[in-house]
Amino acid sequence: MGRRIFNTDSSLRGYVARTLPGRHAILVSNRGPQDSREDGTFKRGAGGVVTALLTLAEATAADWVACARNDVERKQAESSSDGLQVRLARGKGRLYYAAPSREEYDRYYSVIANPVLWFIQHYLWDLGNEPVIDDRIHQAWTDGYVRVNMLMAEKVIELAHTSADPPMVLVHDYQLYLVPRLLRAALPRALIQHFIHVPWPTPQYWKVLPKHMRDPILEGLLGCDIIGFQSSLDVRNFLLTCEENLGLQVDEHERAVVSGGRVVYARHYPISVDVNATMRLATSRGVKRQEDDIATWRPPHLIARIDRSDPSKNIVRGFIAYEKLLRYHPELRGQVQFWAFLQPSRQDVSAYVRYLRQIRQTAARINSELGTAEWQPIRLEVAESERKAIAALKNFDVLLVNPVYDGLNLVAKEGALVNQTNGVIVLSENAGAYEELRGNVLSVNPFDVEATAAALHMGLTMALEDRRAMNERAREVVRTNDIARWISNQVQDLRDLSTPA
Numbered sequence: 001m002g003r004r005i006f007n008t009d010s011s012l013r014g015y016v017a018r019t020l021p022g023r024h025a026i027l028v029s030n031r032g033p034q035d036s037r038e039d040g041t042f043k044r045g046a047g048g049v050v051t052a053l054l055t056l057a058e059a060t061a062a063d064w065v066a067c068a069r070n071d072v073e074r075k076q077a078e079s080s081s082d083g084l085q086v087r088l089a090r091g092k093g094r095l096y097y098a099a100p101s102r103e104e105y106d107r108y109y110s111v112i113a114n115p116v117l118w119f120i121q122h123y124l125w126d127l128g129n130e131p132v133i134d135d136r137i138h139q140a141w142t143d144g145y146v147r148v149n150m151l152m153a154e155k156v157i158e159l160a161h162t163s164a165d166p167p168m169v170l171v172h173d174y175q176l177y178l179v180p181r182l183l184r185a186a187l188p189r190a191l192i193q194h195f196i197h198v199p200w201p202t203p204q205y206w207k208v209l210p211k212h213m214r215d216p217i218l219e220g221l222l223g224c225d226i227i228g229f230q231s232s233l234d235v236r237n238f239l240l241t242c243e244e245n246l247g248l249q250v251d252e253h254e255r256a257v258v259s260g261g262r263v264v265y266a267r268h269y270p271i272s273v274d275v276n277a278t279m280r281l282a283t284s285r286g287v288k289r290q291e292d293d294i295a296t297w298r299p300p301h302l303i304a305r306i307d308r309s310d311p312s313k314n315i316v317r318g319f320i321a322y323e324k325l326l327r328y329h330p331e332l333r334g335q336v337q338f339w340a341f342l343q344p345s346r347q348d349v350s351a352y353v354r355y356l357r358q359i360r361q362t363a364a365r366i367n368s369e370l371g372t373a374e375w376q377p378i379r380l381e382v383a384e385s386e387r388k389a390i391a392a393l394k395n396f397d398v399l400l401v402n403p404v405y406d407g408l409n410l411v412a413k414e415g416a417l418v419n420q421t422n423g424v425i426v427l428s429e430n431a432g433a434y435e436e437l438r439g440n441v442l443s444v445n446p447f448d449v450e451a452t453a454a455a456l457h458m459g460l461t462m463a464l465e466d467r468r469a470m471n472e473r474a475r476e477v478v479r480t481n482d483i484a485r486w487i488s489n490q491v492q493d494l495r496d497l498s499t500p501a
Contacts, residue, residue, distance in 0.1 A: 024163035025062035030175040032066030048410035054089040068097040098155040107144025122312040153182035180223035195228035198407040203244035222259040225498040230432040282418040290391035301336035304396035308345035321452035398459035408432035416474035422467040424459035440474035
C-alpha cells in the first residue's frame with residue numbers, strides 16, 4: 001500500500017471523511033483521553049496507546065466511550081449523561097463513561113485483564129505453577145469481565161441511537177474482547193473494528209483459559225468486520241486460533257475467517273508515533289533543560305532504557321546482560337552507565353509489585369558489587385516524565401529494548417526518530433516493532449543474556465559510520481510509517497473490506 005502524506009491534521013480528517021462518509025464514529029477503550037485527579041481536575045492520559053488514540057479520535061471525529069475507573073469518574077458519569085468535553089491531540093471531543101461499580105471494575109481489570117489476559121498474551125505464566133483458575137477467577141470473569149464488557153457495549157449502543165448515521169465503532173485492546181459481538185447483535189448495520197495492541201499468542205497458549213472463557217473471547221472478536229493487530233505474526237496466530245480452537249473455516253491467503261455466515265478479516269497495522277508532535281517535543285525548552293542536566297552526570301558512553309516496570313519488559317535480564325558486559329570488558333567500568341528510567345506500572349497487582357522490587361534489588365546488587373565511590377554502573381529512576389524520557393532518547397549511545405514479548409513497543413520507534421548521537425538500538429526479536437526495524441537494529445533473543453551483553457558491546461564499539469547509517473535507516477522507517485499511515489491504512493481497509501451500509 002502506498003504512503004499517504006498528510007501535512008496537517010485537517011487533511012487527515014478530510015481523508016477519513018471522504019473515505020467513510022456518513023458514519024457516526026465511536027471510539028471505545030478502557031481508558032479515556034484524560035486521567036481524573038481526586039480534586040476533580042484532569043491530566044492527559046499517559047502512554048503510547050492513549051497518545052495514538054487521541055490522534056485517531058480527532059481524525060475520525062469520534063465520540064469516545066471509556067470505563068469509569070475510580071470514584072471521581074463514576075461521579076462524572078452520573079452527572080454528565082450527555083458527555084464531557086475533553087481535549088484530544090489538538091482539538092476537543094466528547095467523552096462518555098460506562099460506570100461499573102468499584103468491585104466490578106476491580107474484578108474486570110485487576111483480576112482478569114491484568115494479570116490473567118496480559119500474562120497469557122505475553123507468555124508470562126510459569127505454567128508449572130500458575131495460574132490457578134479457582135473460584136475467584138471464575139467469579140471475576142462472570143461478575144467483572146463479562147459485566148463490564150456488557151456495560152461498555154450498552155453505552156455504545158445508547159450513543160449510536162442518538163445519530164441517524166450508521167455507526168463506525170473502533171474498539172481497542174484486550175480489556176474489551178466481548179464488545180464487538182454484543183454490538184453486532186444490537187447494531188447489525190454498524191461497521192466494527194477491534195484493534196489489539198498486545199501480542200496474540202498461539203492456540204495452545206490460549207488453552208491456559210477454560211473453554212467457557214477463551215471461546216467467548218474469540219466469538220466476541222468475530223462480531224467485527226476487521227480485527228487489527230500489530231504484526232503479521234499476530235494475524236497468523238489469530239487465524240490459527242480460530243481454526244484450531246473453534247474449528248472455523250479460515251482463508252490464510254485472504255487472511256479471513258468465516259463465522260456465522262459472515263467474513264471477518266484480520267489485518268496488521270503496526271502503530272506508530274506522531275512524527276511532527278514528537279519532534280516538537282524533542283526540541284522544546286523543557287526537554288533541553290533535561291538534556292542540560294544529563295550532560296552534568298553522563299559518562300562517555302550511555303546505555304538507556306525507557307520502560308514501564310512490567311514483567312513483560314524483561315528489565316532484570318537486561319541488567320544481568322549489562323553486568324556480564326562489565327565483567328567481560330572491565331575497561332568499560334567508569335566509562336559507561338546504564339540509565340533505566342522506569343514508569344511504575346500497575347502497583348495494585350501483586351506480580352508487578354514483586355517485579356519492581358526485583359528490579360531494585362538487582363540494580364542495587366550490581367552497583368554494590370561493581371560500583372565505586374565515583375561511579376555507579378546503573379542509574380535507576382522510577383518516575384514519570386515525558387520530557388526526561390525524550391531527553392534520554394535523544395542522547396543514548398545504545399538503547400536496550402528487550403521485552404519478553406511486546407505488541408509493538410513505541411519506545412524503539414521514538415528512539416529511532418529523535419536520537420541525536422548516532423545511537424544504536426538493541427531490539428528483542430519478540431517485539432512487534434522488530435518486523436519493521438529489522439536490519440536497522442541489533443537484534444537479540446530476549447532470554448539470552450550472553451547474546452544481549454555481546455550486542456550491547458557491539459553497539460558501544462561500532463564504527464561511527466556504521467552507527468550513523470543504521471540510525472538514519474531506522475529513522476526513515478519511522479518517518480515513513482507514521483501515525484497518519486496507521487490511521488489511513490485502517491480507514492482504507494474498512495472501506496474496501498467491509499459490507500457497505
